Amino acid sequence: MKRTIARLRKAFRRLRLGTRLALGLGALSLVVFAVVGTALTTYMRDYLTNQLDDQLGLAQVAQSKSIAETGTLQGKKYYRWYYAVYDVSGSSPELRSPEETGDLPRDIAPFASLAEQQVSDGSEVLRTVHLAGKGQYRLRACAVKPGVVLVSAAPTDDIDDTMRRLIGFQVIAFALALAVLVEFGRRMLRRGLNPLSDMAHTAHGIASHDLTESAARLPIRAAKRGGGPEVEELRTAFNTMLEHIDDSLAVRAEAEQRLRRFVADASHELRTPLMSVRGYADLFQYAAANAPGEREKHLARLRAEAARMGVLLDDLLRLARLDAAEVDAPIRLQEADLVDLVEEAAAAFRAGHPDRPLTLVSQRAPLVLRLDPHRVRQVLDNLLTNAAVHTPAGTPVTVEVQPGSDAAVVRIEDAGPGVPPADRAKVFDRFYRVDKARTRDSGGSGLGLSVARSLVRAHGGTLTLGHGPGATVFTVTLPATPRRGEPRESRTEQTGPGVDAATDH
Numbered sequence: 447m448k449r450t451i452a453r454l455r456k457a458f459r460r461l462r463l464g465t466r467l468a469l470g471l472g473a474l475s476l477v478v479f480a481v482v483g484t485a486l487t488t489y490m491r492d493y494l495t496n497q498l499d500d501q502l503g504l505a506q507v508a509q510s511k512s513i514a515e516t517g518t519l520q521g522k523k524y525y526r527w528y529y530a531v532y533d534v535s536g537s538s539p540e541l542r543s544p545e546e547t548g549d550l551p552r553d554i555a556p557f558a559s560l561a562e563q564q565v566s567d568g569s570e571v572l573r574t575v576h577l578a579g580k581g582q583y584r585l586r587a588c589a590v591k592p593g594v595v596l597v598s599a600a601p602t603d604d605i606d607d608t609m610r611r612l613i614g615f616q617v618i619a620f621a622l623a624l625a626v627l628v629e630f631g632r633r634m635l636r637r638g639l640n641p642l643s644d645m646a647h648t649a650h651g652i653a654s655h656d657l658t659e660s661a662a663r664l665p666i667r668a669a670k671r672g673g674g675p676e677v678e679e680l681r682t683a684f685n686t687m688l689e690h691i692d693d694s695l696a697v698r699a700e701a702e703q704r705l706r707r708f709v710a711d712a713s714h715e716l717r718t719p720l721m722s723v724r725g726y727a728d729l730f731q732y733a734a735a736n737a738p739g740e741r742e743k744h745l746a747r748l749r750a751e752a753a754r755m756g757v758l759l760d761d762l763l764r765l766a767r768l769d770a771a772e773v774d775a776p777i778r779l780q781e782a783d784l785v786d787l788v789e790e791a792a793a794a795f796r797a798g799h800p801d802r803p804l805t806l807v808s809q810r811a812p813l814v815l816r817l818d819p820h821r822v823r824q825v826l827d828n829l830l831t832n833a834a835v836h837t838p839a840g841t842p843v844t845v846e847v848q849p850g851s852d853a854a855v856v857r858i859e860d861a862g863p864g865v866p867p868a869d870r871a872k873v874f875d876r877f878y879r880v881d882k883a884r885t886r887d888s889g890g891s892g893l894g895l896s897v898a899r900s901l902v903r904a905h906g907g908t909l910t911l912g913h914g915p916g917a918t919v920f921t922v923t924l925p926a927t928p929r930r931g932e933p934r935e936s937r938t939e940q941t942g943p944g945v946d947a948a949t950d951h
Contacts, residue, residue, distance in 0.1 A: 463635075463639060463642075465632060467631070467635050468628050468629075468631045468632035468635055469628070471627065471628065471631045472624055472627065472628040472631070475623075475624055475627050475628075476620075476624060479616075479620040479623070479624065483613070483616045483617075483620060486612075486616070487609060487612060487613060487616070490608070490609065490612055491605065491609055494604075494605045494608060494609075495574075495584065495602075495605060498584050498600055498602065498605065499572055499584065499586065501600065502572075502584065502586040502598050502600055503570070503586065503588075505524065505527075505598060506586065506588050506596055506598050509529065509596060509598070510588065510590040510591075510596055513531060513590045513591075513594065513596060514590055514591050514594075518531075518542075519531060519544075519549070519596075523546075523549070524600070526601050527598065527599060527600050527601075528549060528550055528551055528557075528583070528598070528599040529544070529549045529550070529596070529597070529598055529599075530542075530544070530549070530550055530554065530557040530561075530596075530597045531544075531590070531594065531595070531596055531597075532557075532558070532561040532594070532595045532596075532597065533593060533594060534561060534562075534564075534565045534593055534594070534595050535592075535593035538562075539558050539561040539562060539565070539595065541554065541557075541558070551577050551578075551579070551580050551599075552578065552579065553577045553578040553579070553580070556573070556575040556577065556585060557585070557597045557599070560573055560585050560587045560597050561587055561595045561597055563587070564587035564588065564589065564595050564597075565595065568589075570586060570587065570588045571586070571587045572584070572585070572586050573585045574602065577599070580601070581601060581602075581603060582601070582602040582603070582606060583599040583600065583601055583602060584599065584600050584601075584602055585597060585598070585599045586598050586599075641680075641681055642680075645680070645681065645684050648684075648688075720755065723748060723751045723752060723755070727748060777817075777818035777821050777901070777904050777905065778818050779816045779817060779818055780816065780817075780818070780819070781814050781815070781816055782814065782815065782816075782817055782819040782822075783812045783813060783814050784813045784814075784815050784817070784822070784847065784854055784856070784924070785808050785809065785812055785813050785847055786812070787819055787822055787823050787826065788806065788808060788826060788845060788847050788856060789806065789808075790823065791823060791826035791827055791830060791845075792804055792806045792830075792845055794827065794830075795827075795830040795831075795834070795843070798834075799834045801839045801840060802833075802834060802837070802839065802840065802841055802842070802843055803840075803842050803843070804842075804843045804844070804845065805842065805843070805844045805845070806844075806845050806846075807844065807845070807846040807847070808846070808847035809847060809848075809849055813847065813849050813854055815854060815924060815926035816926055817905055817924060817926070818901075818905070821901045821904070821905075822901075822905070822924070824897070824898070824901065825898045825901050825902055825909070825922060826856070826858075826922075828894040828895065828897065828898045829858045829895075829898060829920045829922070830843065830845075830858060831894065832894060832895065832920075833858060833860040833862070833918070836862060836863075836918075837860050837861075837862030837863070838862070841860055841861055841862045842860070842861045843858070843859070843860045843861075844857075844858070844859045844860075845857070845858050845859075846859075852925060852926075853907070853923050853924060853925045853926065854923070854924050854926060855921060855922065855923050855924075856921070856922040856924075857919060857920070857921050857922075858919070858920045858922075859917055859918065859919040859920075860917065860918050861917055862917070862918060864917055864918050865911065865918055870911055873895055873911055874895050874896055874899045874909075874911075875896065902922055902923075902924070905924055905925075906924075906925050907922065907923045907924040907925055908921075908922075908923045909921070909922050909923075910923075
C-alpha cells in the first residue's frame with residue numbers, strides 16, 4: 447500500500463503545474479460537491495419524512511375518533527398501511543383483534559414495543575423500523591383514550607425511491623460539473639501559465655547559448671503577455687535579470703577585448719626598446735672590436751632605450767597598482783596646497799617649453815586639500831606635456847584653478863587643433879594615440895592620460911575632456927573641503943616665448 451501511494455505521489459509530481467492545479471481544484475470541488483450533496487440529501491429526506499409524519503398524524507386523528515366511538519377501527523384505510531390497537535391498562539399491551547386480516551403484518555413486535563414506549567413517555571412516539579418481508583416503515587403511536595393506544599405504520603418506499611433518484615441525479619450532475627470544471631480550469635490555467643512556459647523556454651535558450659564567447663549576447667527575452675499581475679511581475683524581474691546579465695556580458699566582453707589589446711600593445715611597446723637594446727648591444731660589441739670611438743655613442747643609446755623601457759614598465763606597474771587599489775594603496779594622502787602644485791607644474795612647463803605661452807589663473811588664497819602631492823603633480827605634468835606634444839609651437843596654454851565648496855577644479859586648455867570627435871571617447875584608453883603615425887619618441891606610449899585619469903580617480907575625483915572650436919580642455923576635479931589661509935598676491939600670470947622660469951620635476 448505504501449509503495450502504491452509513493453508511486454502515485456511520484457507520478458503526481460511529474461505532472462505539469464497546470465495539470466496538478468486542475469486536479470487539486472477538482473479534488474477540492476469533489477469535496478465541496480460531496481458536502482453539498484450530503485446536506486441536500488439529508489434535508490430532503492427529513493422534509494419528506496416530516497410530511498409522512500404529518501400524514502400519519504392526520505390519519506390517526508380520524509381513526510382515534512372511530513376507535514373511541516365504536517371500539518374498533520373503521521372507515522377509509524390507506525393502501526399498504528398497517529394499524530394496531532392496544533389495550534395498555536394492564537402490565538403489558540394487549541393487541542385487539544384487527545377488523546381486517548390485512549390491517550397487521552406478520553412482524554408485530556415493533557408495534558408492541560412502540561406502544562410500550564408511548565405509555566412510558568405519555569406522548570406521541572415516532573420510529574422508523576424494518577418489518578420482515580415488508581421493508582422500511584414509519585411507525586407512529588398515540589393515545590386514543592386512557593388505556594388505549596393506536597399504532598399506525600406507513601411505508602417509506604416513496605421516500606426511498608425519491609432519495610435514490612435524487613442521489614443518482616446529484617452524482618451525474620456533480621460528475622459532469624466536475625469534469626467541466628477540471629477541463630475548463632486546466633485550459634484556463636494552461637493559458638494563464640503560458641508566460642511561465644515562455645520564460646522556461648527562454649531559460650533553455652539561454653542555457654544553450656555559448657556564454658564563453660567574448661562577444662556573447664542574450665538577444666532573447668520573455669515576451670508573452672498575460673497571466674495576471676504576479677506573472678507580469680515575475681516576467682519583468684526575469685527580463686530585468688536578463689538585461690543585467692546582458693550588460694555584464696557586454697562589460698566582460700569589452701574588458702576582455704581591452705585586455706587583449708592592452709597585452710598586444712604592451713608587447714609591441716616593450717618589443718621596440720628590447721629590439722633597440724639588442725641592436726645597440728650588437729653595435730657596441732662590433733664597435734668594441736673595430737671602432738672603439740663609437741662605443742660611448744652606442745652605450746648612450748643603450749642607456750636611453752633602457753630608460754625608455756623603464757619608464758614604460760613604471761607606467762604599467764602604476765596602472766596595475768591603481769587597478770588593485772583595494773590591495774595596495776597607490777596614493778599617500780596628506781595636506782597640500784593645490785595652488786602651489788599648479789604653480790610648480792606651470793613653472794616646469796615654461797622651463798621645458800619656452801616656445802608656448804602659458805597663462806596661470808588662480809585665486810589669491812591657498813587651497814589646502816588632502817591629496818598626494820607627487821601624484822597630483824604627475825597628473826598636471828602629464829596634461830601639460832600632452833598639450834605641448836600635440837600642439838604646434840606658439841600655441842597658448844591656459845591653466846586655471848577654481849575653488850568650490852565641495853571640490854576644487856583645475857582646467858588646462860590649449861588653443862591647438864583639438865581632439866577629433868572620433869577619438870574623444872578613447873583618449874583615456876591605454877596605449878591609444880590620436881595620431882597613429884607618431885612614435886614613442888614623438889608621441890609617447892599612450893599611457894599618460896590613462897595614468898592621469900587613474901590617479902585622479904584614486905583621489906575620488908574625475909578627469910574629463912572638453913572641447914571647443916580649435917581648443918582642448920582637460921578638467922581635473924578633486925573632491926575636498928578647502929582650508930583657506932592668508933591672502934596672497936594676484937595669481938594671474940602670463941608668459942610668452944623666451945621667458946625663463948625654474949624647472950621643478
